[in-house]
Amino acid sequence: MATEETPQTTNVLHxxxxxxxxxxxxxxxxxxxSALLARPLSISNIRANRKQKGLKAQHAAGIxxxxxxxxxxxxxxxxxxESVTFIPHTPKPGHYVAxxxxxxxxxxxxxxxxxxLLFSPATPSETDSGESHLTLRGGTNAIAAPQIDYTIHVFFPFIRRHFNIDPHIYVKRRGYYPKGGGEVTVIVPHASGPLLALNLTSRGxxxxxxxxxxVAGSLPMRLVNLMVDAAKAQIISSGINKKLIDIEAVKEDESTAIGNGSGIILWAETEEGCIIAGSAIGVRGxxxxxxxxxxxxxxVSNLAHGGCVDEYMQDQMIIFMALAKGKSTVATGPLSLHTKTAIWLAEKLTxxxxxxxxxxxxxxxxxxxxxxxxxxxxHAESN
Incomplete structure (x- = not known):
């Protein structure tokens, strides 16, 4: 069990x-x-570039x-x-809640x-595959974060296609700002060996x-139709044939959604198996x-540069490129600051x-x- 105490600080990377x-x-x-490499570290000036500095409840829950x-x-x-010290031991597969x-x-x-969890060792006490189960609660479709639909339709398909890893996600309940209350279950398999290097340079x-x-809660279905019609018109104006466009319009069931919320996620599929997304969350007013x-x-902006991933996958894939075996090559759009940060950190810690x-x-x-x-x-090393 994790402990909140004064850790031993020998060989801690700052x-x-x-x-x-x-x-x-x-x-x-x-x-x-830190957890993957058993590398003790301390972090100072947390979120120093934000109006509200320091850890939010979500960040603390993740740590x-x-x-x-x-x-x-x-x-x-x-x-x-605004500062954290983290002294890890070997990750263990299991059932976890946040x-x-x-x-x-x-x-x-x-x-x-x-x-x-992907790199936690398989143990006899777990299933043969060493899979883990995560129960995650909070917002499922939030501003300044990937929507849960991005995980379902873009991120996990990327992981399956390129790393031969097959995670699964189940949305029990959607939760919207400010109430939250959403709940998802994720099954994370055990990686039986190193991840394969990526080679993504042709999109097609x-x-x-x-x-x-x-829409969810008391918001009317007509808002969905307005979003769909406007999205289709914009996509068609970019030169994409309207026959290729299929956008599902949904009024969330009250039994599986908490709070009022609205939004849209779009994803384009290509000849070479790439998935490029764009999204927006409804804001009151x-x-x-x-x-x-x-x-x-x-x-459309994510498609325009001709890369094989969108700006959101661009930074999320960096940790997996760093962990994979061999040389990975990926074509992207302009580097985001998130991506530059992820690269800097990967090189500092690995x-x-x-x-x-x-x-x-x-x-x-x-x-x-x-x-x-x-x-x-x-398993022997983990004991």
């Missing part, structure tokens, strides 16, 4: 949480690497979740804390825990554009048509080496990485 993007992503990736997974000694893991008690994003809780033509537009148009503009090459006049970037080939520790 991370300045104000570096580059300086937000919660830096904290999540740093803690995940506590990983601390449970690897039986870590910790200090400073509470809301508003609940920030707010509408904090379930997908961000997944981001910090998923790599750790768009073969389909799919999507999901929704904003016309639903503008929400649909915003999501479509996001999608021996992985990244290179980036921008293609002049195209907006296209090639990211290469020589990964470390991480493997799960053996």
């Amino acid at each position: 991370i300045d949480g104000a570096t580059l993007e300086g937000g919660g992503q830096l904290v999540r990736n740093a803690i995940a690497f 506590k979740l990983v601390a449970d997974i690897c039986n870590a000694e910790t200090k400073g893991v509470q809301q508003n804390s 609940d920030p008690g707010t509408a904090g994003s379930t997908t961000l809780l997944l981001q910090i825990a998923f790599p750790c 033509a768009v073969t389909a554009v799919r999507g999901r537009a929704y 904003t016309n639903a048509s503008l929400i649909g148009k915003e999501a479509a503009e996001d999608l 021996s992985a080496k990244f290179q980036t090459e921008e293609k002049p006049g195209t907006g296209r970037t090639i990211i290469t990485c020589e990964g470390i080939g991480l493997e799960s520790p053996s």
Whole structure:
């Protein structure tokens, strides 16, 4: 069981949480690497670049979740804390629960825990595959975080296709700001060996554009139709054939959704198996048509640079490129600050080496990485 006490601080690596993007992503990736590599670390100046500095409830819940997974000694893991010390042990597969008690994003809780459980050692006390179960509570469709639908339709398909790992996610209940109250269950399999290196440089033509537009609570269905119509018009104006577009319109069932919420996620599928997304969340006082148009503009912008991943996958894949065995090469759009931060942190905490090459006049970037080939520790090593 994880403990909140004064940890032994010998050989602790210090991370300045104000570096580059300086937000919660830096904290999540740093803690995940710490657990995966058994690397003690401390983080100061947490979220120093934000108006409200320090850990939010969601960030603290994520760190506590990983601390449970690897039986870590910790200090400073509470809301508003601007410094954390994290002394990990070997991650263990099992059943884990995280609940920030707010509408904090379930997908961000997944981001910090998923790599750790993926590389936890299989043990005789678990299933033969060593799979773990996560119960994550909070917001499922939140601003400034991937929607749960992104995980379902983009992130997990990416993991399955490129790493031969088959995670599953079940949405028991959707939760919206400010109430939260959503709940998802994630089954994380055990990686039986190192991840394969990525080679994604050819995208191919768009073969389909799919999507999901929704309202929940007391919001009327007409808002969904406005979002869908506006999104379709914007996509068609970009040159994509309307016959390729299929956007599901949903009124969430009151029994499986808490609070009022609305939004839309779109994803384009290509000849080479790439999935590129765009999304938007409904905001009170904003016309639903503008929400649909915003999501479509996001999608079209992510398609315009010709890369094989969108800006959201761009930074999320960095930790997996660093952990994979061999040289990965991925074509993306312009590097986001989140991606630059993820690369900086991966190189600081591991021996992985990244290179980036921008293609002049195209907006296209090639990211290469020589990964470390991480493997799960053996059962014997974990005792």
